[in-house]
Amino acid sequence: MRKFADLHVRISEPNDEILTRMKQVAQDMGIALIGVTMPQTLVASQISTIRGISAKIRVEVATRVDLVPKDRNHLLSDLRSVRKRFEIVAVTCRSNQIATVACRDRRVDLVSFPVNSRYVRFRRSLARLCREKSLEVDITQLVEPKELPRHVVFSRLRDQVSVAKSNHVSIVLSSGADNPLMLRGPREIAAIGMQLGLGDVEGLESVSEIPFEIVERNRAKLSPNHVTIGVKLMKVKKPVG
């Protein structure tokens, strides 16, 4: 049976009550994994505490950080500090310079392009730089468009999806919810993906296989047994005597 994930749940202050409610609603919707955005300043012990909140509810929590860098140097220094603490690293590209680095850097998992930006669009040249990373499309911007009319948001997202598809860049659809009422069922999110130009199988994969692949790949990399890609420590020989 297909397992579903929503990699973008925004919680301003991760506390017991909000996270428990989010997890309950997610479980009701059939979501098995949520990626919770956390402040960049959290340390490892705080992250593990958050992960343990309401562990009885069978919804996994993946730690995620959203980077909105000012320039390329800022992005590189942020990546150095966050990559080893968070399972998902997402970058919002607000300029071409940032987009080029984010699309090329292997430490970035998800790239997103704001629909209201005049300066940067997800073009073919950027798509061709993307290796082992996905384009993220948040449906919140469609459900509650802020600056632009919905049809413009639709059109820009359709462009992004079309460029990604033609350059074999995987797409992750997520809710971008900041409260439980903004969470959406995974099949509903996939249905919106179909309106954006994805096929029915592609739509479902973008809320199931692809997000799980990202999280599993990063969990393997963050485990202490990981040496490099394709090499991991299986067993440590105990010293004799």
Add this chain to the structure above:
Amino acid sequence: MGRKPSRYLLVKLLVEGTVPDNLLIQSVTESIMNLFGETGLSETAPRLIAYNEKESIGILRCSRDSLEKLRAAIAMISKIDKKPVGVYVKAVSGTSKRLKSKTLT
């Protein structure tokens, strides 16, 4: 001419308080109109079959070929009568019998 095949969706509302059935079907219809226009609405032909206002759970019927359109339209609903809501589909069936037992109990 044979009967058109339908799909029945068990929909759940996340809302503070209650939402009457007429407002629910009105917002679903509006959402389909906004996304797909009148042609899309006529193809989807949504209808509220049963609704439990207290539990905020109901059964919607649509044509089989328009299931994904209805799902997308449902996901777009974020407010009903100026109240913030979340709507999601709990189950889909080809007949209403099984879903009715879940709604009305």
